[in-house]
Amino acid sequence: MVEQKAWKINGFIGILVVFVLIGVTIYSFVLEQIVLGVILATITAILASGIRVVQPNEARAVIFFGNYIGSVRESGLWLIVPLSIDRKISLRVRNFNSKTLKVNDIDGNPIEIATVVVFRVVDSAKAVFDVDDYEEFVEIQSETALRHVATGYPYDTFDEEGYSLRGNSQEVADELCHELQDRLAIAGVEVMEARLTHLAYATEIASAMLQRQQATAILAARQKIVEGAVGMSQMAIEQLQQDGIVELDEERKVAMINNIMVAIISDRGAQPIINTGSLY
Template sequence: MEKIFKPVSGYLALIIATLGLVGGIVMLINSSGHSGFVLPGIILIIASIFVFKGIMVVNPNHSRVCVFFGKYIGSVKENGLLWVNPLYSTLKISLRSENLESSKLKVNDKLGNPIEIAAVIVWQVQDTYKAAFEVEDYDHYVKVQSEAAIRHLATTYPYDQFEDENATITLRDGGEKVNDMLEKELNDRLAPAGIIIREARISHLAYAAEIAGAMLQRQQATAIVAARYKIVEGAVGMVELALEQLSKKEIVKLDEEKKAAMVSNLMVVLCGEKGAQPILNTGTLYQ
């Protein structure tokens, strides 16, 4: 459990140590005429160095974990020039937010498709005691657990809905939901190290190189089929409207065979990819 330790101001200790050091040096200089100044001078210098050792500077968004012969004393988060027991050993821990950009990981999604995924993570030390004593190296711990969380997320959901049409969340279309789930899992994994996740975002997501070409062709084919469906649907409506208007206004009377020929011609014109080339018929439909 983290304990906040508030040391005394270091300015007074700095003044005392400086005066003691100067006084000790002066005594040693004058010891040639007064031999009794030698021992007090040496003691004063040693005491001044001892006081100097307890002076420390804590910068903004930094902390010091203080330990006294293996016993945790507390964490110093106050900024400025401070003084603690010179026998304390201290460990510097930064409280600033840090960025972690994971490498591109090659994993299989929920359906077994090989994909590449990477994320950008913003993390910060929240509990200095856990960061210092609960894990061996909290910085390395963050990197390893972040990679594990990204891999687990990738295997939990499909890349898209091509093979799993009933999927409510996919990696490609999940957006903020996927990022929120990644952030939650990272917080759960890194809590033992006293780390909090400020933000987590998927920065790279793609099919692996060996299937990327095939998946691209599949997406293109799906898009072509969808476009053709819309074209045919519109063409049928236009043909239906044309026949209805011709019959309503009695512009021309068409029997079933002529209607079939007209429908065929209109469908070819409306669904064709190239512009229609008209052909003049100098005879009749039956010649």
């Protein structure tokens, strides 16, 4: 099914014609021309059945004896094909908030995830005739697409390589939007945006994964501290030798580097030992 324009004329002209026919019909009955009056009354009723009011951001798919003959998108009062029926379709932008789903990521970890989908109908014929209920279709396909995308990524990456649900939310949202558009095109629906609204580890593994994240952060911080300590030790020895303050042999260099590394890397504050010399 492809949307097409339905035949229509200004509804006020149609109402004017209907009132004229009503007057002529009454006049025919007054003159006792019963047959003519019945014919005119029938024509008036048939013509009046084609008057429709279309609201802004609304479409009406017109069906004439089982055949789709077009849609009316322009708002206002219109006279369409008499004896036809129509299906009203909203063209407004709408949101769909999915339920919080429990799925497994690509590593098999159970996670909780939810999304919001911004969509609108762009083809009234597809929305009416190609699916039973396009709103229910959007709901089911959105959750199906979300499950499919979520199983293709890990929740988080600890080696800073590859995409993850937490670290690459924009890329995941773009893929989800494309996935939804492919699925909902059959229903005449345009997906304007899709975003994750909830993302978390499932309750049964949340504490363990939190400890893993904390350990990863501690290791990364330790690595930075060690790199800084090595640089500071090297700079201190070079400065001492350059200024000629003290002559350091290899053994004393090792001892100084050891003391500086311990003072910087240790979790606790360093306790200095002052050498005051011998009392005797």
